[in-house]
Amino acid sequence: MFRSGYLSAVLGLRLADGREVVVKVRPDSKRIAACVEVQRRLFQAGYPCPRPLTGAAPFGGDVATAEAYVPGGALLPSADHAAEAFAEAFARLIRLAPRPGEVSTLDPAPSWAAWNHTGDGLWPRPEEDPDVNLNEVAGQAWIDDAGRRARDRLRDSESEAVIGHCDWLAGNLRWSANALLVVHDWDSMTAESEAVLVGFAAALYSTYSTVSVDELATVEDTERFLDVYCQARGRDFSASELQRSWAAGVWTRAYDAKYQHAIGKAITSLTENEARERLRRTGADTRRP
Structure with a gap:
């Protein structure tokens, strides 16, 4: 077909x-x-x-x-309910997923989620292009700086791992109005702390755009996602967990930006100003050394 x-x-x-x-x-x-x-x-x-x-x-x-095969469905829910729809669907997934000890290993995490990889350097080898070594690509120092600051914040603390989807892009979900019809790309499952997984999702999901479904969440969109997710789970994140969520979002967006730079594409996943604003919410010092 x-x-x-x-x-x-x-x-x-x-x-x-x-x-x-x-x-x-x-x-x-x-x-x-x-x-x-x-x-x-x-x-x-x-x-x-x-x-x-x-x-x-x-x-x-x-x-x-x-x-x-599950056909049909729209790429995005209604414009006024994007954050609610994506966040509630993610909360339900986290709630229903098995515990990490109930399945065999989900390691290693996909490269865009592998902030704690065991290789050398800041960046893991890109899963989509393993011959590219992002750590040897010069230029765009602000991307490396954002990724490093985010990783350092993620290393500051940790919590019990849960299983979730680490590629919560609009292209992997289909909707019937505001009801979730189907989620695809189940190779993107990983075991990680809840705050980190939610941070990935909140930074990657798409709000309604007449320009492109690939337009990623703004800072305000991410903030709304995190608020709705906590409502759906029935309790708020602690201040530290919330900071880790923001740090996870910075890291995955910076990783994508670094890869885009490495292969000569326009950098669309993150801007320097947005990185600074997102880092501010992690509690990290965003002043240049």
């Missing part, structure tokens, strides 16, 4: 018995089996995600999975 994909080859197939399925093929990784199990558990709990039809199966040197 279709072929697409970025980090994976994604094929929509109609089987001989009439079923419509999606098959994903990507480089083998031990974390894929855990991602499928999380997806299966969430589907069984009633969360709107495609039903997994297989586990992680060897496919040449790669690994393949299959899931039910």
Whole structure:
């Protein structure tokens, strides 16, 4: 029916018995089996995600999975309810997901979420382009500065890990009015502190834009997401947790900005002024050394 994909080859197939399925093929990784199990558990709990039809199966040197095809849906909810819709959907996912100890390893985290990677340097190797070493790319010192300050704040404290989706982009969700129809990209599951996962989501989701669905959340949009998320979970984050949420958002947006700079693209994920404003909310000193 279709072929697409970025980090994976994604094929929509109609089987001989009439079923419509999606098959994903990507480089083998031990974390894929855990991602499928999380997806299966969430589907069984009633969360709107495609039903997994297989586990992680060897496919040449790669690994393949299959899931039910869920067509349709809009890219964005209604304009006035974007923050509420995205935040409440994320809170429900966190609430229903299994605990990290109930599935096999989800390590290593995707590169845009790997602020605590074990490699050398500030930046991990880009999952989408592993031959690029971001730590050897000169220029745009403000991006490195933002990423370093955010990472240092994230290292200041930690809390119990939960499982969540670390790529909460509009392109991975579909809506029926303001109701969530389906969430895609279940390879983006990771185990991390709740505040950090929420920080990623609050910085990456899209509000309604007539220009581009890829337009990321503004500082005000992120603030609204965090407020609604805390309402949905039934209790506020502590001041320290909230600062870590902001730091996580800075780190993932700075990582994307660094990669865009490294491959010669326009930097659209973050601006220097926005980085400074977001860092201010982390409690970090934003003055230049």
